[in-house]
Amino acid sequence: MEIVHTSTSKRKVSGLDELMLRKELLKEQIQTQKVKIYTSSQQLISPTSISNYIFHSFTKGLNMVDGVLIGYKIIRSIRRIFRRK
Numbered sequence: 001m002e003i004v005h006t007s008t009s010k011r012k013v014s015g016l017d018e019l020m021l022r023k024e025l026l027k028e029q030i031q032t033q034k035v036k037i038y039t040s041s042q043q044l045i046s047p048t049s050i051s052n053y054i055f056h057s058f059t060k061g062l063n064m065v066d067g068v069l070i071g072y073k074i075i076r077s078i079r080r081i082f083r084r085k
Contacts (some may be wrong), residue, residue: 043049
């Protein structure tokens with residue numbers, strides 16, 4: 001008859017318990033990440049974010065046009081100054 005150490009069987013059980021605990025922790029982390037993904041996707045698709053994007057694009061376009069017009073006026077006034085001399 002052979003003597004079997006009981007510490008090895010306890011180690012396997014504690015190892016399984018650790019794995020089960022780790023599995024539960026990972027499931028909780030996955031669930032929290034799913035909630036974060038869902039809320040961020042809802043914020044991206046919300047009408048306010050879409051309207052902010054459109055308004056920002058429109059404002060950016062107007063600023064570019066305004067910059068071009070101001071640059072044209074400055075160049076025109078500089079040319080007038082040099083033509084007079």
